[in-house]
Amino acid sequence: MAMKIVIVGAGQAAASMAARLRAKGHDGEITLIGSEPVAPYQRPPLSKAYLLGQMGLDRLALRSPEWWVDQDITLRLGESAIAIDPIRRVVATDKGEVGYDALALTLGASARRLPAAMGGELPGVHVIRNLADVDAMARQMQGGRRLIVIGGGYIGLEAAAVARKLDLSVTVIEAAPRILGRVAAAETADMIRALHLSHGVEVLEGTGISRITGIDHATGVTLNDGRELPADLIVTGIGVLPETALAQTAGLTLDNGIATDVMGRTSDAAIWAAGDCASFPWQGGRLRLESVGNAIDMAEAVADNILGADTPYHPKPWFWSDQFDAKLQIAGLGTGHDRIVKRPGDGQHGGSVWYYRDNRLIAVDALNDARAYMIGKRLIEAGRSPDPDAIATTTDLKALLA
Known part of the structure; x- marks a missing residue:
């Protein structure tokens, strides 16, 4: 019998994981349990286009109602998971119980x-x-x-x-x-x-x-x-806290969120985690990323590993923020930097900030400077670090890719 997979949490990570499972050929049951009464939707536009009235709920939706039916994915919306019994492999909700062979926690985070x-x-x-x-x-x-x-x-x-x-x-x-x-x-x-x-x-x-x-x-x-x-x-707007209460009821290891190994597996072999709620090994420590990019990438990696891929998750952090008519794009993580190089942009409000640690390029912030963002992102992903002085003085950033 095909594996029964239950995903608790119905946000970006959940939707990405469910789609990936079907795309990779899983033909068993997939059930999403979400406490909100609506199907998975985009979060970033909430504080921007949606709040401005420029985007309706229909455009927020990550998938159409028909898609969930066509993919034979069960949505249990407006239903809150309240406990996990890892011995029986059952999730208890405020409306009953749901059994699983593999359980994925994509619980996100809550506002402080x-x-x-x-x-x-x-x-x-x-x-x-x-x-x-x-x-x-x-x-x-x-x-x-x-x-x-x-x-x-x-x-x-x-x-x-x-x-x-x-x-x-x-x-x-x-x-x-x-x-x-x-x-x-x-x-x-x-x-x-x-x-x-x-x-x-x-x-x-x-x-x-x-x-x-x-x-x-x-x-x-x-x-x-x-x-x-x-x-x-x-x-x-004073930050968020990873949702860990449900994991705690199951006795899972917590460490700045729900602790997973490099595959996304928790301390229980049948339970996985992805997205804002999960921390994973990274550069000798643990990392938890609050971003759409990580929610998608980690969820897809975990989906692959639930199906037996055994492929470690290597994050490629990227973020963005829209404010007024300006777009801030960020590639990499600037934590622990020891040098900053700033380049001016073309307009009044724009430019880029390049982060170095031990002469290695680790992150780029680009405000209204899509070229700097794309070039910086490609350099970081390729593990290449141009001389900081070259970043500051060159008139042709693209030449740094040659």
Whole structure:
């Protein structure tokens, strides 16, 4: 009898894994269990085109309703998995039980929230993670209103950009010394800050908040220095946490997410994990990537390995962020860099930032500079590292590929 595969979590990784399993010839049962009432959809447009009203739910969908039927993939939507029994090989949900031969956890991550004692649960305080989050926020995104964004990471900055396009007054508050402190070099942050300032966003860095004010609804924030800023709505973009509770019930090993081996297998031989919730061996340590690219690539690798490929997963990190009419594209991981090379772009808001570690090119950030992104990505994937001075001075980046 063909293997029965159950995938818990119904996002990008789940959809990619299910499609890959069928493409690779698996003809057994495939079941997706997802707590949201809608079929797998794209997440990145939520804080951009969808929030702006430029993309409807039909265009968010990763696959048409007919595709799931044609591929004979069972969707159990609006159903929450609550426990795993690895002995019986059964997933318990709030609506029953589902047995499996192989189980894949593609649970994603959840948005960090400020504690209730700081006002983090007041009406009018929003996070951006799923369709329901954005639908609730979109109803309050009206021109002339005042938005405070807590957190100067990509999600918060994308929300700020959309709000300005909708003619809201926007203030971004970042507790760290600068925006994008955990994810990008100061040179990249400088470009993004300048972009936001040019569009009328107020950016407060090195500024903490003591609480969100209000009784029945958020009315603003009190800063650590005692200042009070009024607001009609608040978005918190202070990072995410990998979803690990279900894995914990099964006794799986956790390490910055659900720990897997290089194949994507967890500490239980019949259970696999992929996407934002999973960490995997990388360069002598463990890595967990929060990106569409990793969700797709790791899910497809895990699908292959469930079917017996036994091929280690080697990530090729890439990311992007759309803010106003600018596109930031990122190839590689800049963690641990010891040198930065910056190249100007063609326009007012653009350019590229090249990260080196031990004279090896490890990452490129490119704002409105698709050529620099593509060339940098190809160099990194080929393991090639041009002399940093050549990056800074050459007039023809493409020549570096020769």
